[in-house]
Amino acid sequence: MNLDRLRLGRLNVEELVVFLLIGGVAGWLAGLITRGGGIGILGNVVAGVIGAIFGGWMFRVLGISVGGKWMGPFVTATAGAVVILLAIGHI
Numbered sequence: 001m002n003l004d005r006l007r008l009g010r011l012n013v014e015e016l017v018v019f020l021l022i023g024g025v026a027g028w029l030a031g032l033i034t035r036g037g038g039i040g041i042l043g044n045v046v047a048g049v050i051g052a053i054f055g056g057w058m059f060r061v062l063g064i065s066v067g068g069k070w071m072g073p074f075v076t077a078t079a080g081a082v083v084i085l086l087a088i089g090h091i
Contacts, residue, residue, distance in 0.1 A: 022070075023049035023077050030081035039088060047088070048081040055080025 027048020028041065039047065055076040059066065066072040 019052065020049060022073050023052040023081075026051060026074060026077035027081045029078050030085050033078075033082055034085045034089065039085070044081070044085065047084045048077055051079070051081030051084045052077035053080070054084060058083065 024045040025048065027044040027046065030048060030051065031039075031041070031044035052073065055078070058080060059076055066075045
């Protein structure tokens with residue numbers, strides 16, 4: 001998924017659904033990874049969607065590139081969601 005298109009609001013309906021689906025599953029998985037560090041299923045899904053954006057930024061800053069049409073965005077979103085859930089757990 002192209003993050004620049006997201007920033008500019010140029011996602012079509014299909015891309016938006018895929019983005020929300022990947023972010024939601026990534027948030028759920030991040031909740032399992034953090035073992036209780038999550039904020040409930042709905043909160044974890046929201047964290048996953050936000051984590052998808054944050055993870056993309058974080059990977060770009062760190063110079064990490066994860067390829068693949070589905071696995072790249074999924075790994076990026078999961079990593080971002082884990083960081084967000086860990087940060088929320090320490091507040």
